[in-house]
Amino acid sequence: MPAHDIVTVTDGPADDPLARERAHLAASRAALRAMREDVERLDIKDVTANWVNAAVLTAQIEDRVKALADLSHTPLFFGRLDYLHTVGAEQAEGTPGESFYIGRRHVHDADGDPMVVDWRAPVSQPFYRASKKDPQDVGLRRRFGYTSGELTAYEDEHLSDPSAADDPLTSKLLQAEIERPRVGPMRDIVATIQPEQDEIVRSGLAGSVCVQGGPGTGKTAVGLHRVAYLLYAHRERLARTGTLVVGPNRSFLHYIEQVLPALGELEVRQATVDDLVTSGEGAGIEIRGTDETSAASVLKGDARMAEVLRRALRSHVTPPDEGLVVVRGSRRWRVPVYELEEIVRELLDRDIRYGAAREALPQRIAHQVLVRMEQAGEAPDDRVQDAVARNAAVKAAVKAIWPPVDPAKLVLRLLSDAEFLVEHARGVLSEEEQAAVRWTKPARSVRSVKWSAADAVLIDEARDLVARTHSLGHVVLDEAQDLSPMQYRAVGRRCSTGSATVLGDLAQGTTPWATESWAEALGHLGKPDAVVEELTAGFRVPRDVIAYASRLLPWMSPGLTPVSSVRESPGAMSVRRVAADALDAAVVEACGEALRNEGSVGVIAADARIPVLAGVLAAAGHLPLAPGEETTAARRLTLVPVSLAKGLEYDYVVLDEPAAIVSGEPDERTGLRRLYVALTRAVSGLAVRHAGPLPKALHP
């Protein structure tokens, strides 16, 4: 028997297998409808005593109804597994087999028996992992094909058949799914997750994982499915602790924002690093400026700044120079200076947060007073200790010894006050480095400063030194290669008691502080034990196009494995040189050609070229969208400044002037990496149009 029997029928008698599968689909939809109606019918009047509870319950019911929606464009199930034995039972000779339909969500009939099982359930796992080598007790794996919501085909793999080939990518349905043209935002891949991807998706909540993978290897898809999986497997815990996806910019977040809701997960926050450090409790600052020099940005992102901040903050602690007298009634209680010194030293040595120590200090002083009271024969209780801690003399002493510090003011002072910086950066930053981070024009007030993104991260670090940042249960960090060490720290403290999934490609690092080694990055993140996995199978870029882009690798990231495309199509590729005054027209013409195909078109160009291209495209009747704006069947052309291209994809890419993209960056290596990102956004075809010479690295 061949590896895959494909059956495609439009209509058939009731006893043919496709008809039976369709009947199961119809019955599953009816069962889902019944589940929804059950929830809608819930009457909460009898169970709630007050309106607050009623409101909470009503919201929960609405969410549940939403989660039970039958989405016409997403099939209820996409696969079926026929187990050879009853799952979980002793696999004795003669035990009956069992079938499961695998889908996006669980559906059960009126008796509670499963009609469709969630793709994340343990019984679904062999759908992604079973192979002929390791059939996992599965006799048959069936994939379903749909056309406009109708079940129209299925394809079988007989895992216990020794003659069948064992390569999941020979599946025609799978291949068709991978090759499907792209329009609109990113979609889920539940039906076609590959075994090596599934291992990452289902790895445990306790451990952190780092995925290195070239363009289009499915890192983002894997990260999002991992969140969905973790929320299924650890729902209660993560509902309490929270989850977060961190992406590089708004347009990227728009592009991915539909995937988790489509998988039924509505509660995951999605943010950029800038969002994280400027929002939330006590943040209250805005990023309105940029650093004066690139050297300043790099230094502000350097992990040594954490030590400078720590020292600067702790310098506010002033050892007491005199004892303290607390008056209560007719008695006066004295705490001598050496005792105060000892308390302060002990709090500093314990290295707890500055704010926590500040809160502990009055209680410690009060304790000393209580000891004296007891020595004098009194029997004070806790209330007396609290009252002493609130005594005006104690408060005044605490304010003098351990004053409150505003994190933004601390950073402002470090960057404005040369003496203050010298004092705390001594031995950590060189004199030149100190000069580079300092503002040339000192700022007066926190409000008037035009904070840069790197400044905001410094403030976030300072804030964490004062009061511990709240940690979530799991954080997914995408395009991680671009983060500075200080940014890794900012993300890391948001999962200090949880775990992380770190996704990135060292070859696509384009910031001046881009990471060169995952071990180092994971250290800054506080997850040095994270397992590093590599994905090398490419699902986006066609073979010829990835081969072309990979010519750049030895010049910018030697040692990294080139992606091998799993797409069958070699891809349409053209590279054409034109006269300088004909470039704009050539780009417009290439767009016209690309638009004759199905799917989205992205015009990628150096940022400086965007205004001109926007003009000529509009004049030619191709009014372009901006990245992040959703492509629709009617408007499919997006004009993408290359600085925003990362993580995005378009069916056809028209690439304008590669040399301008390279020279738009401060150094050649970064330029080539930027070009590599741009060259690897295409799903079906790439048209390169240039007037200047191509970068040497692209020559064969």
Ligand SMILES: Nc1ncnc2c1ncn2[C@@H]1O[C@H](COP(=O)(O)OP(=O)(O)OP(=O)(O)O)[C@@H](O)[C@H]1O
């Ligand atoms: N197993 C799969 N089946 C079908 N499509 C897949 C699979 N894995 C990934 N894809 C598709 O391949 C494309 C690239 O995936 P994704 O954006 O996650 O890659 P990436 O590694 O994050 O790329 P980049 O490094 O360029 O950001 C997406 O359209 C995604 O849906």
